[in-house]
């Protein structure tokens with residue numbers, strides 16, 4: 469197979485209307501290698517890391533340190549896929565200067581772009597990052613970092629008023645310079661309307677098929693999540709596969725089948741006898 473070229477932000481923008489964009493999360497080096505070998509368009513180091521990998525109740529618990537460590541790990545896989553890092557809660561909201569400095573840290577550890585949650589209220593951040601040469605992916609609809617304000621992880625844009633707000637948010641973010649926009653858990657009509665109205669690609673999760681691409685959390689795809697959202701599709705039950713492998717190992721150890729002969733090693737000829745003599749206090753010359 470021909471060597472895949474590095475996916476750039478420009479290439480992602482040019483995919484709109486050409487081919488559905490494939491995006492999936494990854495949080496560590498070995499997983500990123502597998503995902504990149506398959507050849508997806510975009511790898512997202514999502515702040516869903518907080519729940520999927522770190523066992524926290526929401527995305528609010530992860531900070532810059534957590535996100536940088538996992539972005540660096542994924543970056544070491546040297547993915548050809550575009551590498552996007554989620555900016556964590558409180559890393560871009562307080563002011564634009566902080567947002568630029570924090571976003572820059574992600575590029576320093578190997579990210580190609582960052583993603584921020586929010587609409588028209590964050591156009592100043594999108595503009596400042598773009599001005600600094602940091603490509604920004606937007607994220608509208610359900611924005612999990614605001615789940616306490618929104619009233620849970622609910623479907624967004626069910627009413628005309630809420631739908632209009634989401635569409636205006638997406639348009640404002642695109643206008644401010646975002647190179648693409650994630651639309652999470654909205655009515656499918658809302659995602660379709662945004663996709664029609666903005667010139668950058670939309671990448672949807674739980675918002676239907678009328679988008680330029682799709683994104684899922686890898687733990688949901690692999691069947692490793694405790695409580696996957698209603699829109700996730702499980703392609704394999706890795707939980708059962710992993711449990712069965714660990715059970716085989718446990719059975720082998722408990723029944724003296726592991727390790728086998730070819731998996732352990734011996735001292736040099738005669739050395740064991742010399743050792744026994746040494747332990748008895750009898751010395752013998754080295755051979």
Ligand SMILES: Nc1nc(=O)c2c([nH]1)NC[C@@H]1CN(c3ccc(C(=O)N[C@@H](CCC(=O)O)C(=O)O)cc3)CN21
Pocket residue numbers: 516519520527612619620621622623653685687688693695696697698700
């Ligand atoms: N593993 C995983 N997959 C995800 O897609 C994901 C995360 N984690 N964490 C961050 C956000 C949170 N997401 C979620 C989480 C739960 C629901 C969910 O269960 N919604 C219910 C109602 C829940 C409520 O009212 O609070 C529903 O029926 O809509 C939806 C999206 C999507 N994102």
Ligand SMILES: CC(C)C(=O)C(=O)O
Pocket residue numbers: 493512513514515516517554650652673683684685
């Ligand atoms: C679900 C995607 C879009 C995300 O933001 C995450 O994984 O954190």
Ligand SMILES: [Mg+2]
Pocket residue numbers: 514515516527554
């Ligand atoms: Mg996220």
